[in-house]
């Protein structure tokens with residue numbers, strides 16, 4: 078019986094590692110600087126919206142002309158969708174459309190045009206089937222009230238000041254950081270980092286600058302390079318390791334639930350905007366919404382912090398980490414589970430493990446989605462046909478093993494990696510899904526016996542169907 082195993086990263090044999098990563102710092106902007114950033118974000122939006130309107134107008138015009146029977150060669154010329162083509166149109170029109178254009182950095186307009194070029198490409202790739210994932214809609218106009226203000230600088234004077242508490246950006250000048258940028262500054266001083274771009278954006282009521290940096294990282298080895306650890310992800314416990322260690326699920330969203338509900342209720346009692354009647358939101362509504370946004374941002378920060386600490390610890394410690402290929406997108410479609418799953422952050426945890434094992438010289442093994450990790454006995458390998466979710470202890474009828482359910486699953490995952498040890502590594506895009514997943518079909522929660530609807534054969538372990546899978550080992 079063999080299950081398909083995908084090793085996402087395996088770079089232990091490289092001495093230095095060049096990676097692109099982000100450094101994000103909170104900013105303390107003065108009111109004048111905030112106005113300048115908002116002006117730049119607004120300029121990006123104007124460029125985006127005007128160019129999008131032009132793209133649409135040209136498309137409509139050509140469609141209309143075709144209905145008149147005009148020759149294909151005599152139609153209105155097409156508007157290119159690439160960034161240079163969009164920029165050319167914008168530059169030709171900016172003096173009429175935005176006579177104030179010289180007040181903002183050219184990078185502001187580039188931010189909006191780049192976003193549009195990528196949105197158009199995503200849409201056309203999605204339509205032609207070149208792009209995986211959910212269908213992408215046609216780009217929409219950005220609204221001042223609803224879009225996140227953001228501007229990205231890719232050229233010009235971008236640097237961290239020697240005091241490490243200020244950054245310099247084109248046009249905006251010297252901005253004070255809320256926290257020290259020493260981690261980035263050290264790398265810049267040592268010549269192991271190169272800033273590719275800097276993005277200023279507002280998030281949860283606070284301004285941030287994110288540097289996209291090409292970093293030359295020294296190759297590391299995990300503390301226990303030979304050790305294989307299985308990680309069973311769950312809602313009851315966030316992660317259970319095959320070593321028996323249990324990482325509790327902090328459930329930040331539940332903890333903040335009372336406060337979030339109160340703030341949401343407060344906002345709902347204020348006079349909000351109404352598109353139908355054109356009513357503008359009241360100041361008190363905006364303040365209440367801002368409070369709610371900050372409360373949500375805090376939950377996100379707590380969650381991110383916990384996940385980073387866990388994944389860094391795992392990637393630094395163990396040579397091989399085995400996780401299940403959970404169908405997170407599918408699980409989020411389950412209304413009862415979505416809240417817990419989203420709060421736990423499985424997808425983010427998996428994403429972080431993938432790149433951090435790469436950085437630390439370890440490897441991540443992703444078990445096939447249909448591997449019955451919970452139902453297999455980690456002692457003798459017997460597979461149960463039924464194991465209800467409420468059974469927290471695994472009891473084997475064949476060898477008499479009694480073990481915590483999650484630890485048993487984690488040990489099975491760890492054992493899976495041993496079967497592929499020494500078979501080389503294979504790199505695959507982490508988001509490539511198993512082709513057995515039915516798109517838009519019934520929610521495929523981690524298959525547990527007893528959870529299938531009547532008439533469906535969900536209780537049978539699917540090894541019969543997976544056994545003819547050829548293990549996808551690289552040579």
Ligand SMILES: [Zn+2]
Pocket residue numbers: 454455456457458459473474475476477478
């Ligand atoms: Zn057994």
